[in-house]
Amino acid sequence: MSSYSLSDLCSVSGVTPRTVRYYVSQGLLRPPTGSGPAARYDDGHRDRLRMIRRLQRDHLPLAEIRSRLDALTDAEVAGLLAEPAPPMDSAADYIARLLAGRGVVPAPRPAPPPGPPIALQRAMASSPERLLAMHAGVAPPDGVPVTEPEPPARATWERVTLSPDLELHIRRPLTREDARRVDRLIGLARQILRGEEP
Numbered sequence: 001m002s003s004y005s006l007s008d009l010c011s012v013s014g015v016t017p018r019t020v021r022y023y024v025s026q027g028l029l030r031p032p033t034g035s036g037p038a039a040r041y042d043d044g045h046r047d048r049l050r051m052i053r054r055l056q057r058d059h060l061p062l063a064e065i066r067s068r069l070d071a072l073t074d075a076e077v078a079g080l081l082a083e084p085a086p087p088m089d090s091a092a093d094y095i096a097r098l099l100a101g102r103g104v105v106p107a108p109r110p111a112p113p114p115g116p117p118i119a120l121q122r123a124m125a126s127s128p129e130r131l132l133a134m135h136a137g138v139a140p141p142d143g144v145p146v147t148e149p150e151p152p153a154r155a156t157w158e159r160v161t162l163s164p165d166l167e168l169h170i171r172r173p174l175t176r177e178d179a180r181r182v183d184r185l186i187g188l189a190r191q192i193l194r195g196e197e198p
Helices: 006-013 017-025 043-057 062-070 074-082 091-101 118-124 128-136 176-193
Strands: 156-163 166-172
Touching (some): 006 017, 006 043, 156 176
16 A cells, blocks of 8 residues: 655646645545645545546535545545446536426527627627627627637626626636727627616
8 A cells, every 4th residue: 555645646646735635624535644844645545636626527526526536545546446436417407407306397408599609709709899899699790800818817706786686706816808809899798787888
C-alpha cells in the first residue's frame, strides 16, 4: 500500500489540498494518519477521491456520494474503479431521471432554434449593440469588430437583477472596455424593460 503526503495525493488525484480537507471535513474521506506536515494518506484515499469525481460526473450531490461511499470498503471502491465507467449523460438527462423518480414526466426537449453558431453568438455579444441586435433578430450594426472574447483565468460571477423575473449574470473580472460595455448593456436592457426606446 502506498503512502502519500497531501501534495502527493493531490498530484495523483487531480484535486487541490483545499478539496481534500473539505472532503475530510464533510465525511467523504476518512482523516489521514498523523496531522500537519506529517499527515499521510493511502491508496484508499486516492481511490475514494477518484470515485467521488466519477460520481460527480453522474451529477450526484455530495450527500448522496457520502452515503454511497460509507457503504463501501476501500477494496470495493478499488474494484468499482477497475470497471469501465458508465457513459456520461447530460445534465438535462440527469434532471429528467430525477423528475421521473418523483413521478413527473418532463416535457420533451425542443430542438435548438436555428441561428448563428455559438462562437458567432459570443462574438456578437462582445458589444451591447450586437447582443441586443442578436436577440431582436436583426443584423448587427456595422463597424463593431467581431472578436471572440478571451475568458479570464480566474472568474467570479455577479448577478444583476434587471426586473423581478430577469437577471443578467456577468463573469468578472472584465477588461475596462468590457466593463463599460456591460454597464451600457444594463442601461439599455433596463430602458427596454421599462418600455422605452433606446
